[in-house]
Amino acid sequence: MISSQTSSSLADNVLAAIQSVVGFGPVSLHEPSFDGNELQYLKECIDSTYVSSVGKFVDKFEKDLATYTGAKFAISVVNGTASLHISLKLAGVQSGDEVLLPALTFVATANAITYCGAIPHFADSEDATLGIDVLKLREYLNKTTSQESDKCINKITGRVIRALIPMHTFGHPSDIDGLLSIANDFNIILIEDAAESLGSFYSGQHTGTFGLLGTLSFNGNKTITTGGGGAILTNDEGLARRAKHLTTTAKLPHAWEFRHDEIGYNYRMPNINAALGCAQLEQLPSKLKAKRELFLRYQNAFKNLKGVKLFSEPMNCQSNYWLQTLLLDEIESKFRDNILSVSNNSEIMTRPVWVPMNELEPFNDSPSMDLANAKLLSQRIINIPSSPSIVLRAK
């Protein structure tokens, strides 16, 4: 089998297909848009002087997030990394534990594990969801772990595998039923990294609400933004209370005394960032609609292009289509960098997926299963411009 086209023709064709949808550059990968009450809410912060760590927008944003996702509780924090860190703490992840996560994720997932003194343990990814390959992981855990006092022990390292953090890649839900079943069978706590998947549903239920805890991100490149921000989702009232406590320096309530009963963190989301979030959340439905419309336009543009496939939401899922994703045929993956060059040189921003975590220097020695498909996917994936404004502004 040989490639049916040259590097330059594939790159040119991909660029032409993107441009048929987004027009000519410069077009960013994902830019925020502010078409609602943002400025009004910011003005309310300024006028009331409540810009910092308490304020009505913090309360409202948390309530609105809980309502939208269906989680009983949402606790806003300073960013997605902080939400992962605290969720791991709340799940009882301790120094010397191992935590399973996909090798194919943003570095924050792995970093947060190390903040707890724990060790990332990498899992392979599947083509169907771009998330953890559940069948392969189950087989691996069957072979390499044992159960001792209801704990999952890595037989090779002797360490406890305490938690499992799937990440819903580019907003596409992972195989959540399969992951829940692994968590249950192997006594591992499930925490969902839903940083990319606000607005994504699995079997009609919002991502981030299946595990003991779920985490969101509102970084500038996400579907909605608070400048910087994140949130912890949970249905457990005790965990929600502890999440708020740990993220607000573990200060005990008192009229004036400063007493803290454990090592805490300054991870509160400021009111001014929450104000932005409240306005953005109001526009989430229209943004999601625009992102789905963008997918359909790309689908049309790429339908006859050989060697590349536009990734579409997994079965039984409704994805937010955060980042639109091209999947190069395996044989065409050698042209990935050429496609990236040609498009970026034309000011159409595209990017590859992250370097798999196991290939990063700080995680070279971390335990992992066979990661052949994560490696392959990392060479095949290209994200293309995904802003809802591409659709909304054209109206």
Add this chain to the structure above:
Amino acid sequence: MISSQTSSSLADNVLAAIQSVVGFGPVSLHEPSFDGNELQYLKECIDSTYVSSVGKFVDKFEKDLATYTGAKFAISVVNGTASLHISLKLAGVQSGDEVLLPALTFVATANAITYCGAIPHFADSEDATLGIDVLKLREYLNKTTSQESDKCINKITGRVIRALIPMHTFGHPSDIDGLLSIANDFNIILIEDAAESLGSFYSGQHTGTFGLLGTLSFNGNKTITTGGGGAILTNDEGLARRAKHLTTTAKLPHAWEFRHDEIGYNYRMPNINAALGCAQLEQLPSKLKAKRELFLRYQNAFKNLKGVKLFSEPMNCQSNYWLQTLLLDEIESKFRDNILSVSNNSEIMTRPVWVPMNELEPFNDSPSMDLANAKLLSQRIINIPSSPSIVLRAK
């Protein structure tokens, strides 16, 4: 010697003196005020869509902070705690090290040390500056440490004492010459916690610029605010570059590749918070002037009140007077809680200093020198309303 007055008369007199300056309640301890370009700069963020981790206000805020403080470099971060954490990392503080700090500080100083896996080691405070008692610390270190390969070893625990973090309490500079001399003589790295002292100078030089690194906070209760925020100050270009790298997930520069060369953090200050900071920094001189004027008014109000003294800036210092501070005579300290009750019940917000760190559960087992004066000061200090707006709005 017995107290010359009853609890109720002292509390009533203190309340009357405060009210003679601030009027009748409700008056908060320290509230932000936004009298400049805040809304305009926020609007520029919204209009440009640059609200997140890059943007012109981040660059401008860092440049303006460097100019104002005289530090060669300022790196903005998500809050003061983050600036302490990264500064400790940059100073080479490692797991198992000890770090000296005053017992009388906000919990963030101690927490940040633990984030590095290091152990807080508490020092006593002096009346003259409310900061570390330098003479007492030197005597203690002479007795309890030894030098091994240019490292300061705690002879009792066997651990390296790697760093010393004085905190400039309520904006009043500590005895910086004395601290620098200890750092030099004992081979300990000096990091200044200047969270409270933006606008405070020691011998004409801005606090936070004497140590290898200095840290600032722009929390809502500080002299100027970014909602939540902080900054790292340093004159060392290599450290400045590493600070930016570590606070931006340690990502290596590349047109599209996501490669990170060490465990990093998501500690960037969002552009929208920096926008607020730029506008606030423009008003710093007028705020400082108002705070000094407030001090003078309080000085007048309290000059004839027995049993209590208004704290004034140490010799050779120009303080920002962040929080105005009453120091009860030792014999009157038993009335502290009564004074706090009476004033807070009248909606004049007052508060005591922090519970000394060694008395908090997470630090019960931490090493410390004798902390008799920190304990005493913790019973004698009362902070009273300190907002610049008290003066500015009365105009």
